[in-house]
Amino acid sequence: MKDNYQFFFASIIFHLVLPLMPLIFEMNYTGYISERSLTMIASIYAFTIAVSSRNVITLAIGIIIGFLNAGNYGSTIKVINEVQTLPGRFDFLSLSAFWLILIIFIIHSTERYARHVLENEEFVLLKKRK
Amino acid sequence: MENIGWIQLASIFLGIIALIFSIRNLVLRKKVNNNLEKKILESKIEMSIEKLINKRNANTKGQKRRTLSEKEIDNLIKKFESLTKQLEEAQKKHFEDSWSIKNQKDKINYLTKLIDESNDSKEFKRFQKAD
Secondary structure, three states: OHHHHHHHHHHHHHHHHHHHHHHHHHHHHHOOOOHHHHHHHHHHHHHHHHHHOOOHHHHHHHHHHHHHHHHHHHHHHHHHHHHOOOOOOOOHHHOHHHHHHHHHHHHHHHHHHHHHHHOOOOOHHHOOOO | OHHHHHHHHHHHHHHHHHHHHHHHHHHHHHHHHHOHHHHOOOHHHHHHHHHHHHHHHHOOOOOOOOOOOHHHHHHHHHHHHHHHOOOOHHHHHHHHHHHHOOOHHHHHHHHHHHHHHHOOOHHHHHHHHOO
């Protein structure tokens, strides 16, 4: 059972945390995360997590969310260009992209928990030699 | 951004739907796991069990694993046969999906857990200890 939790946490780190590293570095270097970065990451995050999921509903909805956020990203860039302002700080809680990333994180965590902890599935990157 | 508020709302709405479904799946899967004995498939799985046990018995060089007797294997297979009759279609499908992606070690772990949870007979306890 111990191994199961190791696989679970490893999958969380590799699949869910590492893809968010660009945001962490942006925060580190600029002191804030721009709205357009977060929107773009939300779109890519939704697409990639949807494709790696084995749940059909997550796949379908993840792809739709990815497309919607791609549109949202384009619109964000357009507004920035029209107003001629640099993307500024934003209030985390008021932006949908932040909530979407959080929701997708939870969705995929539950799936990974079921796969690795409940069903003893090994995580490919940590697969032991037989 | 005001003109695209509906996109954000739609995204959040869809995300919440997906979240509800994923939590529902998790709860259901947990429930099914508590009734693992109901999820054994018919002939396909029984053949897999037999193959697994044979493979397992072949790997006894370190003396850690005890070879199962023919009688024990027969009993094991019979036990699984009787359990398959309780399966519902949805459970069969779920089990088939999760079974097909497991490797040999995981299949043995899975069966061992199943036996652990569902059986009190001495023969199956011995099988469990041998793992």
